[in-house]
Amino acid sequence: MGRISLQGVRKSFGPVDIIKGADLDIEDGSFVVFVGPSGCGKTTLLRLIAGLEDVTGGKILIDGQNVVDVPPAKRGLSMVFQSYALYPHMSVRGNIAFGLKMAGLPREEIDRKVDAAAATLNLTAYLDRKPRELSGGQRQRVAIGRAIVREPKAFLFDEPLSNLDAALRVQMRLEVTRLQKQLATTAIYVTHDQVEAMTMADKIVVLNAGNIEQYGSPLELYERPANIFVAGFIGSPKMNFVAGDAARPYGAATIGVRPEHLRIDGEGQGWSGTVTVAEHLGSDTFLYVDAGKIGTLTVRYVGELDLKAGDPVSLSPDPSRVHCFADDGTSIGTWRSERLS
Amino acid sequence: MARMVTNRRVVVSTTAAWCFGFLIFFPILWMILTSFKTELDAFATPPSFLFFHWTTENYATVQERSDYFHHAINSIIIAGGSTLIAMLIAVPAAWSMAFAPTKRTKDILLWMLSTKMMPPVGVLVPIYLIYRDFGLLDSRAGLVFILCLGNLPIVIWMLFTYFKEIPKDILEAARMDGATVGRELIYVLAPMAVPGLASTMLLNFILAWNEAFWTLNLSTLQAAPLTVFIASYSSPEGLFWAKLSAASTLAIAPILVLGWFSQRQLVRGLTFGAVK
Numbered sequence: 001m002g003r004i005s006l007q008g009v010r011k012s013f014g015p016v017d018i019i020k021g022a023d024l025d026i027e028d029g030s031f032v033v034f035v036g037p038s039g040c041g042k043t044t045l046l047r048l049i050a051g052l053e054d055v056t057g058g059k060i061l062i063d064g065q066n067v068v069d070v071p072p073a074k075r076g077l078s079m080v081f082q083s084y085a086l087y088p089h090m091s092v093r094g095n096i097a098f099g100l101k102m103a104g105l106p107r108e109e110i111d112r113k114v115d116a117a118a119a120t121l122n123l124t125a126y127l128d129r130k131p132r133e134l135s136g137g138q139r140q141r142v143a144i145g146r147a148i149v150r151e152p153k154a155f156l157f158d159e160p161l162s163n164l165d166a167a168l169r170v171q172m173r174l175e176v177t178r179l180q181k182q183l184a185t186t187a188i189y190v191t192h193d194q195v196e197a198m199t200m201a202d203k204i205v206v207l208n209a210g211n212i213e214q215y216g217s218p219l220e221l222y223e224r225p226a227n228i229f230v231a232g233f234i235g236s237p238k239m240n241f242v243a244g245d246a247a248r249p250y251g252a253a254t255i256g257v258r259p260e261h262l263r264i265d266g267e268g269q270g271w272s273g274t275v276t277v278a279e280h281l282g283s284d285t286f287l288y289v290d291a292g293k294i295g296t297l298t299v300r301y302v303g304e305l306d307l308k309a310g311d312p313v314s315l316s317p318d319p320s321r322v323h324c325f326a327d328d329g330t331s332i333g334t335w336r337s338e339r340l341s
Numbered sequence: 342m343a344r345m346v347t348n349r350r351v352v353v354s355t356t357a358a359w360c361f362g363f364l365i366f367f368p369i370l371w372m373i374l375t376s377f378k379t380e381l382d383a384f385a386t387p388p389s390f391l392f393f394h395w396t397t398e399n400y401a402t403v404q405e406r407s408d409y410f411h412h413a414i415n416s417i418i419i420a421g422g423s424t425l426i427a428m429l430i431a432v433p434a435a436w437s438m439a440f441a442p443t444k445r446t447k448d449i450l451l452w453m454l455s456t457k458m459m460p461p462v463g464v465l466v467p468i469y470l471i472y473r474d475f476g477l478l479d480s481r482a483g484l485v486f487i488l489c490l491g492n493l494p495i496v497i498w499m500l501f502t503y504f505k506e507i508p509k510d511i512l513e514a515a516r517m518d519g520a521t522v523g524r525e526l527i528y529v530l531a532p533m534a535v536p537g538l539a540s541t542m543l544l545n546f547i548l549a550w551n552e553a554f555w556t557l558n559l560s561t562l563q564a565a566p567l568t569v570f571i572a573s574y575s576s577p578e579g580l581f582w583a584k585l586s587a588a589s590t591l592a593i594a595p596i597l598v599l600g601w602f603s604q605r606q607l608v609r610g611l612t613f614g615a616v617k
Binding site for chain 1: 508510511513514515516517518519520524528529532533535
């Protein structure tokens with residue numbers, strides 16, 4: 001079991017409030033990603049759950065038990081660090097076995113569990129090597145092995161893939177997701193990469209300046225962002241925001257349209273502008289359009305589009321996909337849903 | 342062309358390095374050579390470098406006149422004892438300052454270092470009187486104590502710098518794995534800091550071995566280490582250069598051998614963390 005609940009969790013470093021009261025329910029077996037910009041408090045929140053930082057206020061419940069005064073090792077959680085944090089003087093076997101050794105397990109049992117973990121992670125051939133003799137991906141696997149061998153209630157991942165190159169990151173992303181599903185253990189994963197968040201998570205927690213902005217499934221966040229911050233943070237390329245006169249017909253202070261929901265019309269209709277940069281990726285074409293008073297708009301067109309910098313273009317949003325926001329930035333729904341309801 | 346320039350550069354820099362190394366080593370070499378000269382050759386002007394009458398009689402005289410092994414054993418006990426106690430105090434102190442710093446940690450570190458700025462002679466009289474009253478004069482325990490105190494700031498500073506280089510994540514990983522502070526020190530921190538610990542111990546041992554101010558002032562015979570043994574050859578009847586050199590060579594021989602065998606460890610420790 002690994003149900004984790006946060007109730008009004010606060011953390012301050014001196015006069016600075018890092019986490020300003022977090023409430024969250026993480027179901028057993030789910031993969032939850034904390035995402036947000038640098039300095040939003042996502043790593044701090046993870047460290048509070050791990051017990052590596054003391055809470056300033058609030059409760060952290062693991063399977064119903066408040067653990068704020070319980071030391072890290074007694075919380076039944078394992079953590080994978082951004083820097084891998086392997087013990088450099090121990091072999092791979094020593095690294096994976098360390099936690100079990102500290103728990104005082106008999107030697108045969110330790111060996112059996114280490115061998116099983118190594119087999120799961122394809123590390124059997126490397127068990128006698130030192131971390132410095134491994135590649136980045138293998139080191140990451142050892143760090144994961146060290147986490148799974150203890151059969152914890154939950155895994156905590158602190159930006160574990162950020163030190164890997166792009167290709168390896170995609171591969172490890174898949175491996176971590178597959179492993180989590182296979183073990184059916186609760187996982188909390190911190191990242192600043194929203195693509196990682198969207199692809200891996202069952203549920204995403206979007207954090208900003210120490211506050212939880214929204215908690216929901218990836219598609220929920222994509223389709224029904226709670227506010228301008230979430231709308232801008234989730235989705236790549238970023239959502240276009242238009243305020244002022246152009247937003248008024250939609251009955252909102254600001255409207256948001258995702259680049260993939262902007263249609264390219266014939267000249268003279270919709271919002272007209274000039275292409276400043278055209279990126280041709282083959283599968284997609286990204287256009288950056290200077291639309292005068294409206295500002296710069298990003299357009300994503302699936303497929304190849306014969307447009308280049310300097311070409312005039314006219315854009316109109318898909319009416320069913322226009323997100324409307326009030327003055328304070330909170331969402332008032334999509335335009336169509338508002339009209340239909 | 343580029344290769345020629347590189348080769349020439351290597352030759353020039355290697356020659357320069359050897360010359361510089363020789364320059365630094367020259368006083369020691371001269372001392373060793375003088376120890377094999379007669380007293381007359383030792384005074385000769387111009388001095389002869391290699392072509393003199395080689396003799397080992399100085400070593401025999403020195404061993405005959407004063408008991409070398411008695412002093413050497415004192416040196417080993419005093420340097421070893423003070424190093425061991427200093428390490429026992431410094432490791433936990435440096436650990437807490439590196440991994441659990443408070444607002445005052447920096448001030449404490451600076452204050453400790455500042456004690457090294459005071460000339461020892463400034464406290465000679467009070468220390469001498471305290472030692473006299475406590476019966477510590479000319480005792481090994483007294484010398485171990487004073488040398489340990491004297492070197493402690495440097496030992497703590499060195500260990501603090503090494504410990505600071507160890508990523509905090511690794512200690513946190515150990516904590517997540519269920520290691521207590523003690524086990525974290527034994528199983529994770531100590532093995533990772535071995536080069537640093539070894540070079541600190543070695544440096545402290547060398548400093549204590551060569552320390553002359555306190556050993557000369559607080560000991561006479563019973564606890565007298567090799568520094569006192571050397572100093573005894575500078576007497577009111579005159580300087581005996583050859584015998585003094587023989588005594589000095591005998592005094593530095595153990596530390597020279599120790600340094601030679603541990604030079605790799607020492608250099609690794611002293612440059613620990615300088616390059617990632």
